[in-house]
Amino acid sequence: MNNNSLSVEEILESKRLLNRKKRLLLLFTLPLLVFIFITFISPIATMLYRSVYHPTVSQLIPLSLAELKNWDEAGDALPPSAALQQFAIELQDLSKQRLSGKLAEEVNRLKPGSSSLIKSSARKLKKTTLEELQENGDSVLLSYSKKWHNIDLWRAVKRAGQPFTDSYYLTTFDLKRNPAGEIEQRDTQIYLKLYWKSLKIAIYITLLTALLAYPLAYYLATAPSKIANRLMVLVLLPFWTSLLVRTTSWIAILQTNGVLNSSLQSLGLIDEPFELLYTQAATIIAMTHILLPFMILPLYSVMKNIDPSYLRAALSLGARPIPAFIKIYLPMTVPGVSAGALLVFIISIGYYITPAIVGGTDGQMISNIIAFHMQSSNNWELAAALGSLLLALIIALYWIYDRLVGVNNIKLG
Template structure:
């Protein structure tokens, strides 16, 4: 019997002769393009309002070309200077030339501010010397030092060498209570100038305290909402959502009226005899006021994720545990509470992240002891105008949030997060 050759089957084709498999691939591609076009506006909005600003923030923290832009001659000389030997006549000549130009262009203030950020106390040195620059004659080293003996301090020149570098770790060093130097690299600031790390720790501590208080207060409320009849729970839910319908500024101002020395709480404690009229408690413009106000404001953000998880837990689980001999406390701890962990994690993460970036409430009720790192970022953005340092502080705060997010993913799991 002759061997039969296997003939491959002909592909199924459409009416126009195109293979059906190819037609299907083309149709799927077009559907994907249409689906992508629908989400393209959202993607562009997220990129423009979230991703690009964060990238710009991180870049601003390591890049600053103010000094090099306005002092091109001096910058070229500082690049080849070793930072050890005394500046020579050429460097002083470049300094005088750039000071004359900056004085004429009225940019000396920006130069002085930039150097002052690295070496405090030099702003007046630059502005005063710039006014005399047009009268300075060679040899420039002698005439500049004669104008101000501070120019003979090599630390001033080292600070200028650092500021002449467009890419610099100096702002992140400052944000970590350090200082970046030419010869020693990163060194710690004097103890009396170390403020940022302390503020970071205070921010983390207050945020963790607020998160714990919100969990302690919000868990029973969420449980009550999930177990009450629908009509009653809806009425209580309106009370939970009511703060969202009130301005944040109004709520914070209300706490000022309640917590101040002549406020409602102190008057009540004096009336019932808890404290004397001349020994009223200090509940405002300190850390206590910050914690109380922030706990009240952020409490709904803990209740809602907990409620959404508790609502999905069948009541039959608790009844089954009771029928098997468990006490109400044992049944709640071993059966009910473990099922609410996704809600606890989601609410805790949400409250903590919102708390570490809060600004208005600590600014109004915090006083000196209740200020957070967000208030220092706002100060550098609005008053000192040191945007690079503000960006560095914000970058460190962002890194802390990402680290917290990573830890949550490792311990609880992002897939287990439930917000609704």
């Protein structure tokens, strides 16, 4: 009995020690978890929330939207007089606070051409007394312009006042809602074409880096260690050079009177210089050069661990070099090719600096449009929707890749 009791006590003590170690390990990893949450999870969650949440109009004219809540926008009648009167009062107040332009901007996105109407009416209402607006503000507002009698304008005001909206995601698919609230195609296709172009550029870059990196990685893996180490320094050298310097150097190479055109003309190969800079080709060339090490390193790490005796055995048994390479060596390098392709593709589809500098209008990608909406147009909600769709695209491609190749086959070293 005494021995049994001691063994039970030892088991309990070992469990306590194990739990203590787990808590200690959690404390050590807690700073890393907090860092990941702050720098990765929280920004993505904020982006997803921002893409559907837009309370600007609801904060500018809350009382008017409360009056418009019971208005049947599907009918042909104007909003009730109380709603029009309250809108005139709040528009006057926004004019005094110099916020009428913000309301005009938001409504104009749903009803183009309404910005000037709201701004001009706000200036006129600023000169009107509050008592007059409280008595017949609806008549005063409607007297300013016939456009205030347009039902579609008030539908746009009510729709813009919804704090949660799907309009930004509809815009990313080049869709919109008509005045009746039905989804329809936009007249001009912008974002879907940009997504398709970004996808094509990323695929071209991935294929080019694979074609260039595979023979180089093979040579590095089979060369003597002394030579391979020296060449590996050249592969790693771009990581020690500024990305901006590497990108701008391509301007000197690809411009009309640059190194490439001057060399070709001096050799008599061309009569007129090629227009390479600020094109899609310039983006592909520059990004292929920048992302090439990301393809070489995974390939080299996999090829270095392949036993060369497999290929020699196949040759000794009578196989020809090329079929033996394709059937024996190439399948064993699939993990390296997969890792490099996935890494290059994900990086390239979201690249921003290189397309902005050397790509021009023709070579810009969806990331440049996202940056434009964040920095210039201040349309953060649309930028968040575009970014969310890009994230969903990458996750979908990653899922397809997992089904076809398998994530477990990825090896980075």
